[in-house]
Amino acid sequence: MPPPWLRSVEVWNQRVHIWVGLACLWFLWLFALSGLLLNHPRWTLLPAWEQRRVETRTLPVQQVEPQGDLQTARALMGQLGLTGEVGSVSADPAADRFAFGVSRPGTFAEVSVDWARRQAEVKVTRIGAWGALVGLHTANGGGGGRHLRDWLPTTLWVVAMDGLCVGLFVLVASSLLMWLQAGRLRRLEWAVLGAGVLCCAFFLWGT
Amino acid sequence: MLGGRPPYLWLRDLHLLCGLFASPFLLLFAITTLLLNHPSAPPPNAAPGQPSAVERSVTVPTGLSDIDQARQILRQVGVTGEVQYLGRDGDRLEIPVARPGERTTVRVDLATGRATVERRPTGFGERLTYLHRAPGPHVADIRGNWIYTRLWRWLVDALVCLVLLISASGVYLWSVLRAERRTGLVLLGLGTVAFAALVWVLVR
Numbered sequence: 001m002p003p004p005w006l007r008s009v010e011v012w013n014q015r016v017h018i019w020v021g022l023a024c025l026w027f028l029w030l031f032a033l034s035g036l037l038l039n040h041p042r043w044t045l046l047p048a049w050e051q052r053r054v055e056t057r058t059l060p061v062q063q064v065e066p067q068g069d070l071q072t073a074r075a076l077m078g079q080l081g082l083t084g085e086v087g088s089v090s091a092d093p094a095a096d097r098f099a100f101g102v103s104r105p106g107t108f109a110e111v112s113v114d115w116a117r118r119q120a121e122v123k124v125t126r127i128g129a130w131g132a133l134v135g136l137h138t139a140n141g142g143g144g145g146r147h148l149r150d151w152l153p154t155t156l157w158v159v160a161m162d163g164l165c166v167g168l169f170v171l172v173a174s175s176l177l178m179w180l181q182a183g184r185l186r187r188l189e190w191a192v193l194g195a196g197v198l199c200c201a202f203f204l205w206g207t
Numbered sequence: 208m209l210g211g212r213p214p215y216l217w218l219r220d221l222h223l224l225c226g227l228f229a230s231p232f233l234l235l236f237a238i239t240t241l242l243l244n245h246p247s248a249p250p251p252n253a254a255p256g257q258p259s260a261v262e263r264s265v266t267v268p269t270g271l272s273d274i275d276q277a278r279q280i281l282r283q284v285g286v287t288g289e290v291q292y293l294g295r296d297g298d299r300l301e302i303p304v305a306r307p308g309e310r311t312t313v314r315v316d317l318a319t320g321r322a323t324v325e326r327r328p329t330g331f332g333e334r335l336t337y338l339h340r341a342p343g344p345h346v347a348d349i350r351g352n353w354i355y356t357r358l359w360r361w362l363v364d365a366l367v368c369l370v371l372l373i374s375a376s377g378v379y380l381w382s383v384l385r386a387e388r389r390t391g392l393v394l395l396g397l398g399t400v401a402f403a404a405l406v407w408v409l410v411r
Contacts, residue, residue: 035363
């Protein structure tokens with residue numbers, strides 16, 4: 001008969017395992033499914049790209065106060081009604097032009113501003129629900145040559161991703177503790193765990 | 208009853224076995240997600256090795272597809288790994304190759320048969336993140352040109368199925384525990400609301 005404190009650890013460990021698993025469930029399913037689709041782009045991603053909808057508009061813009069490229073892009077996004085993560089930015093003062101990209105899962109916008117004419121050409125590409133699903137997998141604000149997150153929803157999503165990672169650590173640790181505390185530790189279970197570890201190690205160091 | 212055991216018990220065993228096999232992979236993907244989300248933080252053992260370059264003569268095969276030609280050249284210069292893409296500029300062919308722990312670039316002058324092989328060892332963090340990203344969606348026409356990339360893709364596909372099975376069985380195992388139902392429903396509800404709200408804000 002285990003001592004009371006150990007029994008308490010068992011009970012709370014199981015509770016934490018259940019609670020964390022339930023809280024992370026949707027996130028886990030999304031990243032598992034979207035990861036599968038990223039590894040098989042011909043299933044949905046390439047067809048979604050071929051059926052993408054592209055809309056190009058020319059809109060008036062007002063001169064923005066001189067500031068950094070990111071701030072200029074953000075100010076223009078406000079004028080143009082665009083939201084998302086700023087990607088690549090290029091300024092050509094000699095030609096009086098400014099261009100940048102904006103993205104969010106499933107939608108990309110390319111903006112080319114002609115300051116002399118006070119107008120911007122906005123090309124918005126939408127790749128549908130599958131594109132959005134896959135885009136959520138990689139939406140950490142990286143890319144475009146910068147590792148900055150400049151859009152609050154991206155930061156919140158990264159917090160959620162980090163939370164899922166911590167959740168996975170907790171789930172694995174609590175599951176191993178439950179397994180060890182169960183006391184059965186059959187050979188099959190050791191063999192399965194060993195197989196997983198060896199598979200992982202092989203691909204890390206053995207290829 | 209299955210084999211004389213109620214569903215709860217054999218599902219619990221299945222949940223355990225699938226979880227035991229999947230746990231090293233789940234840890235790998237969790238660690239690499241943190242590394243990818245926070246690239247400014249130096250990963251452990253991050254110092255990459257110094258690149259080394261050697262020149263070799265190769266026999267340029269003809270009558271093959273671009274990727275097969277590239278793989279034949281790689282075989283001649285003793286390079287293994289996944290060809291990332293093929294860069295062609297006239298008679299010059301650039302073949303970047305990646306594998307866990309090493310990046311190699313082979314530049315071939317197809318007219319003279321001279322090849323330069325530049326190898327760069329990578330750190331432990333990059334070794335891990337390579338597996339997270341592999342095989343990936345880019346250059347789908349040639350992706351999986353290395354046997355271990357195909358095997359890894361198969362393994363990760365199986366891992367996705369295991370994760371779905373583990374989570375579905377986990378939900379069932381929770382549902383039969385009356386004492387945990389209320390708290391579990393609250394947490395499931397909170398997780399659902401947080402997930403839906405974030406996705407809606409990001410995608411709308």
